Amino acid sequence: MSSIQATDLTGASLGTRVGSGIRSVLTSPKYGPVLVTAVLFAAVFVVGGIRYEGFFSGQVFLNLLVDNAYLIVLAVGMSFVILTGGIDLSVGAVVALSTIIAASLLQSGWSPGVVIPLILVLTSVLGLAVGLMIHVFQVQPFIATLAAMFLARGLCYVISKDSISITDPAFVALAVTRIPLGGGLSITPSVIIALVVVLVAVVVLHYTRLGRTVYALGGSEQSGRLMGLPVARTKVLVYVISGFCSGLAGVLFSFYTLSGYSLTAVGTELDAIAAVVIGGTLLTGGYGFVLGSVLGVLVLGVIQTLITFEGTLSSWWTKIFIGGLLLVFIILQKVLTARRR
Amino acid sequence: MSAVFARLIASRLFWPIVMLLVLFAINLIAFPGFFAITIKDGHLFGSLIDILRNGAPTLIIAVGMTLVIATRGIDLSVGAVCAISGAVACSIILGSPDPANGATVAVAVTVALAISLVLGVWNGFLVAVLGIQPIIATLILMTAGRGMAMLITEGQILTVNSPPFKAMGSGFWFGVPIAVIIAAVVFAVAALLTRRTALGMLIESVGINPEASRQAGVRARGLLFAVYTFCAFCAAIAGLILTANQTAADANNTGLFLELDAILAVVIGGTSLAGGRYSLAGTLVGALVIQTLVTTVYTVGIPPIATMVFKAAVVAAVCLLQSPTTNQALAGFRRRLALRAGKGIAAS
Numbered sequence: 004m005s006s007i008q009a010t011d012l013t014g015a016s017l018g019t020r021v022g023s024g025i026r027s028v029l030t031s032p033k034y035g036p037v038l039v040t041a042v043l044f045a046a047v048f049v050v051g052g053i054r055y056e057g058f059f060s061g062q063v064f065l066n067l068l069v070d071n072a073y074l075i076v077l078a079v080g081m082s083f084v085i086l087t088g089g090i091d092l093s094v095g096a097v098v099a100l101s102t103i104i105a106a107s108l109l110q111s112g113w114s115p116g117v118v119i120p121l122i123l124v125l126t127s128v129l130g131l132a133v134g135l136m137i138h139v140f141q142v143q144p145f146i147a148t149l150a151a152m153f154l155a156r157g158l159c160y161v162i163s164k165d166s167i168s169i170t171d172p173a174f175v176a177l178a179v180t181r182i183p184l185g186g187g188l189s190i191t192p193s194v195i196i197a198l199v200v201v202l203v204a205v206v207v208l209h210y211t212r213l214g215r216t217v218y219a220l221g222g223s224e225q226s227g228r229l230m231g232l233p234v235a236r237t238k239v240l241v242y243v244i245s246g247f248c249s250g251l252a253g254v255l256f257s258f259y260t261l262s263g264y265s266l267t268a269v270g271t272e273l274d275a276i277a278a279v280v281i282g283g284t285l286l287t288g289g290y291g292f293v294l295g296s297v298l299g300v301l302v303l304g305v306i307q308t309l310i311t312f313e314g315t316l317s318s319w320w321t322k323i324f325i326g327g328l329l330l331v332f333i334i335l336q337k338v339l340t341a342r343r344r
Numbered sequence: 345m346s347a348v349f350a351r352l353i354a355s356r357l358f359w360p361i362v363m364l365l366v367l368f369a370i371n372l373i374a375f376p377g378f379f380a381i382t383i384k385d386g387h388l389f390g391s392l393i394d395i396l397r398n399g400a401p402t403l404i405i406a407v408g409m410t411l412v413i414a415t416r417g418i419d420l421s422v423g424a425v426c427a428i429s430g431a432v433a434c435s436i437i438l439g440s441p442d443p444a445n446g447a448t449v450a451v452a453v454t455v456a457l458a459i460s461l462v463l464g465v466w467n468g469f470l471v472a473v474l475g476i477q478p479i480i481a482t483l484i485l486m487t488a489g490r491g492m493a494m495l496i497t498e499g500q501i502l503t504v505n506s507p508p509f510k511a512m513g514s515g516f517w518f519g520v521p522i523a524v525i526i527a528a529v530v531f532a533v534a535a536l537l538t539r540r541t542a543l544g545m546l547i548e549s550v551g552i553n554p555e556a557s558r559q560a561g562v563r564a565r566g567l568l569f570a571v572y573t574f575c576a577f578c579a580a581i582a583g584l585i586l587t588a589n590q591t592a593a594d595a596n597n598t599g600l601f602l603e604l605d606a607i608l609a610v611v612i613g614g615t616s617l618a619g620g621r622y623s624l625a626g627t628l629v630g631a632l633v634i635q636t637l638v639t640t641v642y643t644v645g646i647p648p649i650a651t652m653v654f655k656a657a658v659v660a661a662v663c664l665l666q667s668p669t670t671n672q673a674l675a676g677f678r679r680r681l682a683l684r685a686g687k688g689i690a691a692s
Contacts (some may be wrong), residue, residue, distance in 0.1 A: 149604055150656045153659065154656035154657075160649035286480055319491040323491035329487065
């Protein structure tokens with residue numbers, strides 16, 4: 004009798020322990036928002052699958068990656084910046100600049116083997132300039148990256164006002180190639196590039212000194228400095244990383260559209276920021292995961308797909324939905340982190 | 345003499361005004377009649393008047409933005425609020441049987457402004473009550489707002505033919521453009537309300553240290569509501585002027601990037617994005633610098649497509665000149681100069 008009671012008790016206490024364990028994971032500022040995003044993504048996908056014929060298929064999921072490969076790369080770069088507590092408004096303009104540089108250089112006969120590295124170097128240098136402006140001259144990230152945004156958009160117009168199509172065989176081949184995964188499923192090379200970027204970012208953030216320093220900077224720059232962490236180098240480096248990612252995203256975007264256009268990707272910086280926020284990264288820095296940002300991109304993508312499947316909804320509903328979703332997530336983050344404190 | 349000069353350089357308005365004067369000088373060289381103001385048909389005409397008139401919407405928003413930034417906030421949604429107010433006004437005017445009637449226009453303008461107050465209260469609620477970071481709180485309305493504006497216009501560009509409405513954008517009153525008068529009134533109201541009363545100081549205290557000011561008994565929550573509502577109200581006025589000027593509401597493009605111009609005007613004017621002390625006069629100079637910049641591009645004959653590169657250069661220059669690092673370097677340089685001069689006197 005007493006032994007049964009004892010086992011009951013331990014069972015109950017185990018239950019409460021598991022319960023409180025789940026609750027503490029869900030309310031932790033570190034894991035909570037990411038888990039909620041994952042649950043939401045799954046829920047939206049299931050709802051779509053129930054409502055629409057043919058929604059619940061592997062290819063629809065893979066198309067999310069295919070259509071948003073460039074945004075995933077952008078969100079990775081943005082995650083680095085936001086983790087340090089900064090922000091980068093220039094990414095959309097840099098994407099446009101990359102597409103137009105690619106298109107115009109390819110048009111004048113340069114080889115893609117030269118053009119792509121050149122773009123990546125150029126955008127990294129732009130990121131370096133922004134980083135130096137922020138660190139050395141203590142210009143606020145918002146303003147410094149705003150100046151970079153004007154510069155990049157302006158250079159787009161200077162290079163070409165009109166859309167230039169890309170006919171280079173290598174680019175076209177990369178754009179139309181489909182890598183079969185078996186079972187009728189396929190992805191594009193861009194998806195593989197994007198996934199490699201995500202993998203590298205995860206390794207860098209979690210298994211290197213640079214990654215630890217990025218999180219430490221977001222937690223408290225002052226403490227980081229007192230601990231002897233390379234604050235200056237890291238702070239500049241995250242903007243270089245963001246610049247590099249924007250350049251790479253621009254290249255992927257030009258694979259996707261096969262053209263360069265100065266007005267392309269207007270407002271993409273907001274999509275990237277929204278994806279990072281929905282993915283559970285705190286804008287004050289210090290908490291968040293790159294995989295969360297990838298989930299954020301997928302959530303944005305799945306909403307777009309839902310609206311396409313619905314058919315009767317106009318495209319401007321997308322904006323209202325994304326705004327509403329942002330609101331829900333931010334309030335959720337607020338509630339989760341407020342409980343902790 | 346050198347003390348006066350040092351105080352002048354230390355003033356936050358020094359570099360913005362220098363920038364404005366440099367831009368004026370460039371214009372004057374490129375176009376000798378730049379400062380000429382003539383009266384045609386009883387209206388004032390001239391490059392300076394054009395700068396004032398075209399800069400009016402930016403200035404109006406920048407005034408509201410200054411107060412928001414002073415509380416350590418930011419409002420990214422002003423461009424979207426512009427689009428919404430324009431869309432509301434135009435759809436009401438279009439829906440009425442008599443678009444040219446003054447009363448119709450008055451109703452349209454009033455409704456548009458009232459809606460902006462609701463939007464401002466919404467932003468204030470997110471920031472003051474829920475405690476969401478301002479940049480994100482207003483990002484929500486920035487994203488969703490354009491969608492709402494498109495919902496109102498049903499994705500169309502609404503063209504209105506209403507002389508009283510058009511006057512708001514391109515009309516004159518006693519020879520002065522009405523847009524300039526509206527901007528002047530908004531500026532004067534903001535300046536009087538915040539500088540002739542304790543309101544400005546309270547706003548600054550919230551920006552400098554929210555916690556300390558709360559403990560000192562400042563009602564930070566109410567102040568935050570007030571500044572975000574005022575900012576949205578300013579944005580709606582600017583949106584109406586812009587829409588009236590084009591006589592059409594374009595949900596996609598009305599006020600596009602205007603939030604960035606407004607924030608730039610505030611920053612060029614020497615108000616720190618970190619909150620605290622603000623300068624409405626600085627914002628006025630900042631807005632004029634931005635508008636003069638655009639005009640300069642045309643008078644000097646720089647291809648208009650390069651405007652943004654030019655703007656980036658000016659923003660970078662002003663920010664670098666105002667940065668603490670540069671100020672320290674300059675101060676060090678002046679000290680060494682003074683030291684050397686002192687030694688020179690001692691030697692002779």
